[in-house]
Amino acid sequence: MKYGYFDDNALEYVITTPKTPLPWINYLGNKEFFSLISNTCGGYTFYKDAKLLRLTRYRYNNVPYDNNGKYFYIKDNTDSVVWNPGWQPVKTTLDSYECRHGLGYSTFTSTKNNVEAKVLTFVPMDDNCEVSQITITNNKDKEADLSLFSYVEWCLWNADDDMKNFQRNLSTGEVEITDGGSTIYHKTEYRERRNHYAIYSVNAPVDGFDTSRDAFLGAYNGPDSPDVVSDGKCTNSVASGWSPIASQQINLKLKAGESKTFIFVLAYVENPEDDKWEAPNVINKKPAISLLSRYKTEEAVEKALTELKNYWKDLLSNYHISSKNEKVDRMVNIWNQYQCMVTFNMSRSASYYESGIGRGMGFRDSCQDLLGFVHLIPDRARQRIIDIASTQFQDGSAYHQYQPLTKKGNSDIGSGFNDDPLWLIAGTSAYVRETGDLSILKEMVPFDNDMSVAKTLMGHLKCSFDFTATHKGPHGLPLIGRADWNDCLNLNCFSEHPGESFQTFGPSEGPVAESVFIAGMFVKYGEEYAQLCELLGDQAEADRARDEIKKVYEAAITAGWDGEWFVRAYDAYSHKVGSKECEEGQIYIEPQGFCVLAGIGVKEGLAEKALKSVEERLDTKYGVMILQPAYTKYHVELGEVSSYPPGYKENAGIFCHNNPWVSIAETVLGHGDRAFEIYKKTCPAYIEDISDVHCTEPYVYSQMVAGRDAKFFGQGKNSWLTGTAAWTFVNISQYILGVYPTHKGLSIDPCVPADFGDFEITRKYRNAVYNISVKQNGAQKGIKKLIVNGKEVAGNVIPYEDGVKEYNVVAEMG
Ligand code: BGC
Ligand code: NOJ
Secondary structure: OOOEEEEOOOOEEEEOOOOOOOOOEEEEOOOOEEEEEEOOOEOOEEEOOOOOOEEEOOEOOOOOOOEOEOEEEEEEOOOOOEEOOOOOOOOOOOOEEEEEEOOOEEEEEEEEOOEEEEEEEEOOOOOOEEEEEEEEEEOOOOOEEEEEEEEEEEEEEOHHHHOOOHHHHOOOOEEEEEHHHOEEEEOOOOOOOOOEEEEEEEOOOOOEEEEEHHHHHOOOOOOOOOHHHHHOOOOOEOOEOOOEEEEEEEEEEEOOOOEEEEEEEEEEEEOOHHHOEEEOOEEOOHHHHHHHHOOOOHHHHHHHHHHHHHHHHHHHOOEEEEOOOHHHHHHHHHHHHHHHHHHHHHOOOEOOOOEOOOOOEEHHHHHHHHHHHOOOOHHHHHHHHHHHHOOEOOOOOEEOEEOOOOOOEOOOOOEOOOOHHHHHHHHHHHHHHHHOOOHHHHOEEEEOOEEEEEEEHHHHHHHHHHHHHOOEOOOOOEEOEOEOOOOOOOOOOOOOOOOOOOOOOOOOOOOOOEEHHHHHHHHHHHHHHHHHHHHOOOHHHHHHHHHHHHHHHHHHHOOOEOOOOEOOEEOOOOOEEOOOOOOOOOEEHHHHHHHHHOOOOOOOOHHHHHHHHHHHHOEEOOEEOOEEOOOOOOOOOOHHHHOOOOOOOOOOOEEHHHHHHHHHHHHHOOOHHHHHHHHHHHOHHHHHHHHHHHOOOOOOOEEEEOOOOOOOOOOEEEEOOOOHHHHHHHHHHHHHOOEEEOOOOEEEOOEOOOOOOOEEEEEEEOOEEEEEEEEOOOOOEOEEEEEEOOEEEOOOEOOOOOOOOEEEEEEEEO
């Protein structure tokens, strides 16, 4: 069952009912000011950091789903019917409803009793604000007597403290009100250590306002039944402590056919420390007034929206495909790249599932996200790499995450996640292959933000490489630290008491537990490290690295091989994990995908076997499960992985993030049919028809789809902020469609299903545009002829030449 449809020309997903199985959301903001907005106008807003600088409140664990939001109430004063353009919170049945989620904006068009409301919401490119333009049209044949009420509830900045520290927070709320209520300033804590405030303003005179939540809602009421809206009359309340809000009332008499438009702006403003006040206790409003002056007219809003749309069009033009597969085209050209940008902005911090409170920018998460956005924003990717590397420790290990506001490692979560160092090589290599910019490798980068112990970025990569090379266990395989990518496989944790964090409980690593998955990463990213060494002219270091890689390769195909597939790990007792010897959890997806994509076991014939085993044992109609058989009991020596009920999350769920690893592995072996089949199973556009089963948005990937053992097999969870976005984009764009950036130039080596058909790709790469036309000739893999600007080229790499601005490429498969 579907709840909407793709409008590819408009670059939008159109939702046709507010009653989607879960809130279907969108992200607004491209730089420092962000909002999440659902198809029922729920969501929250923050500046830079969803934990530390939260502007509006959201209620997690909420009933009904998805409140709070930024709401408009429309009241017909003749019959007292009250409704919201996004349906929530009043939930009056609408006569029509449509929500369009576009790139960085959302629109809502709804009608009730011949009154239409059209809301457009977006965060403009260059101001720290969210603009909401609402147009109300009277389609009745007589005059309409309406009142419009706005409503936002302020968060007292630190979203974590705001939910807990009531003994203080119920007394600190402060506001200022100007222009009769048209502009409401939220200035809690401004009198002390803050130099910022928020505003909510409308570009018109108002008939009144409220800034006290209790006054607006009435005690014991929720936003679904505010007293003020029922009474039709706001109270001009001035908040003093408790819960400050911003609400404006505008009474409207609209003639038949008449429309009126209002522009609401929610903004964040900072003042210089020495210019905070315009009078005692009166905040300096100059920057706010100047910001608001830029969004006073419909023309100004239209211009800002056009700028935003052009920004996205330009960005997405970096990789564009035109094929006979409409769904591939829409994911590649629009939604997959869009999701990659959202993971660039948010990492794993702020979504409907990640409350924005617990997690900052993940170290390994952001390194992997880089793989999906480096071609879109190479300059910002460069800075991101430096920021991430700055939180590494001198021994090569790293914090799990850092706070976006401070860019400092988050010590609450600690360090010792020992797969992280190698991911730094992955991200850096991707950046250098994309841009050819070797200067980044020579940048001085601190350790743990301490510049006195800085090394070049290349020095950091060496630490990453050496960390793994020097931390090996009894089988010569890399030691597992606080788990590796699968942070739920906690082999040194032994947690027996509820509430202990599996990720940080127990020693970071022991002398025995080893990971075959890290072995795969070491072979893959070790080679990328060696190539960077060569680029810098350090052949000796490249040779040394390759010697180290050989040892780990050898260990992987011996101790790491189980007969029909790769072992997942050895636990702290040196028992195999992910082996036919195990009672449960006999085969895991990660080492099969990663070892094969790293090339391990290909020439020995093990790779074919491993992928066959995946197909036989882990495949389902909704994707490839992370392990089988599911753990039915808690294994203290394995940790969190066995704590989930069978079929959910890391315990045999379909973890979407590592499905592309297996698909990439299939392309390594030249199996285009199978690679694409795996791609399609988790691809949102391909499963739009089963939205009632899948539940999450049909335009973005989710972290997990429940596996075969789960009651709700096929149900998605944790949409948006997942490494799945980057990895699926890498898979489809670089391996299946086969346009892969190497240090020498783009290589063209697609691996597609036999019936895929010819396709054209436009790819921007290092100041040039590549127009690539692939003639498939029914082949799944292999390029027999490559013609670049009219001349045949040997091999499949298009040699990059400085100064050449356009490459017209014809690639003949066969
Ligand atoms: C989740 C993981 C997550 C970890 C750390 C676990 O409970 O299953 O996906 O990475 O917590 O936040
Ligand atoms: C969530 C983590 O952020 C990610 O790095 C990992 O992919 C999964 N958990 C798997 O355990």
